[in-house]
Amino acid sequence: TKDRNGIDQVVLRNPRGASARVSLHGGQVLSWRTDRGEELLFTSSKAIFKPPHAVRGGIPICFPQFGSKGALDQKHGFARNKIWVIDNDPPPLHPSDSHGKACVDLLLKPSEEDLKIWPHSFEFRLRVSLAADGYLTLISRIRNINCKPFSFSIAYHTNFSISDISYNNCADSEVRIEGLETLDYLDNLCQKERFTEQGDTITFESGVDRVYLRSPNMIAIFDHERKRTFVIRKEGLPDVVVWNPWERKSKSISDLGDEEYKQMLCVDGAAIEKPITLKPGEEWTGRLELSVVLSS
Numbered sequence: 427t428k429d430r431n432g433i434d435q436v437v438l439r440n441p442r443g444a445s446a447r448v449s450l451h452g453g454q455v456l457s458w459r460t461d462r463g464e465e466l467l468f469t470s471s472k473a474i475f476k477p478p479h480a481v482r483g484g485i486p487i488c489f490p491q492f493g494s495k496g497a498l499d500q501k502h503g504f505a506r507n508k509i510w511v512i513d514n515d516p517p518p519l520h521p522s523d524s525h526g527k528a529c530v531d532l533l534l535k536p537s538e539e540d541l542k543i544w545p546h547s548f549e550f551r552l553r554v555s556l557a558a559d560g561y562l563t564l565i566s567r568i569r570n571i572n573c574k575p576f577s578f579s580i581a582y583h584t585n586f587s588i589s590d591i592s593y594n595n596c597a598d599s600e601v602r603i604e605g606l607e608t609l610d611y612l613d614n615l616c617q618k619e620r621f622t623e624q625g626d627t628i629t630f631e632s633g634v635d636r637v638y639l640r641s642p643n644m645i646a647i648f649d650h651e652r653k654r655t656f657v658i659r660k661e662g663l664p665d666v667v668v669w670n671p672w673e674r675k676s677k678s679i680s681d682l683g684d685e686e687y688k689q690m691l692c693v694d695g696a697a698i699e700k701p702i703t704l705k706p707g708e709e710w711t712g713r714l715e716l717s718v719v720l721s722s
């Protein structure tokens with residue numbers, strides 16, 4: 427299918443009726459639905475679907491840099507702003523990564539223009555797959571096809587759709603994250619200073635913009651009100667970004683509605699603190715697997 431700007435999108439469906447929609451704009455997953463048709467990812471009603479704008483919602487891929495820290499002026503790098511292509515002949519992955527799954531393989535290579543601002547030739551292969559049980563998996567393979575090493579950061583900037591996060595005083599509508607307890611984190615709201623998490627779980631009462639370091643490979647987001655638990659499993663992605671802009675910052679983000687921060691929570695599997703270095707010919711693989719448990 428095509429979006430309203432003529433950009434191709436691929437819809438993955440599993441036999442039970444769960445689905446995922448992937449746009450070639452950014453190689454971005456824009457929708458992930460359960461077999462009951464419930465949308466699990468947040469997309470802003472003000473999202474702009476025209477490159478070079480990045481789409482506010484779903485799972486933008488931040489590459490080759492996260493945030494503004496790095497050689498590029500472009501926040502979060504250029505991968506999310508580019509049109510990717512379908513890779514019809516991807517190098518094989520482990521059979522368990524394809525068997526019984528609906529999947530699409532995408533490819534991003536740097537343009538002449540990209541090479542001027544980031545002079546490193548690479549091939550970024552992304553496989554998005556939807557399994558029979560509704561699990562959504564994103565596997566990134568990044569290869570250095572240059573004659574000198576390069577380093578990069580990466581994040582799957584996942585916008586989860588949640589019930590009202592600002593309501594967390596009421597025990598019934600609590601949104602919380604488990605798996606980040608006792609970890610060190612960098613706080614973007616405090617000059618990237620390093621702190622150690624003290625709480626048992628992470629709950630929300632104001633804006634949060636943090637990079638949790640060296641996290642376990644499984645973390646969970648509990649959404650009490652919606653009776654949903656998202657489970658994030660990851661490999662090769664040691665860090666976890668947690669972001670919610672809250673009320674004041676939302677007003678400064680033009681492609682986010684003033685009240686929409688209540689319905690979103692970004693929790694990213696990422697490799698940020700220690701950039702990944704690839705020698706010529708080397709390839710890195712990072713994997714993110716998302717699932718949801720509905721209890722009702």
Ligand code: TA6
Nearest residue numbers: 493501502614635636667668669
């Ligand atoms: O930590 C996440 C973050 O870097 C925040 O600072 C926030 O601005 C967010 O990403 C979204 O970035 P964007 O460029 O999409 O507005």
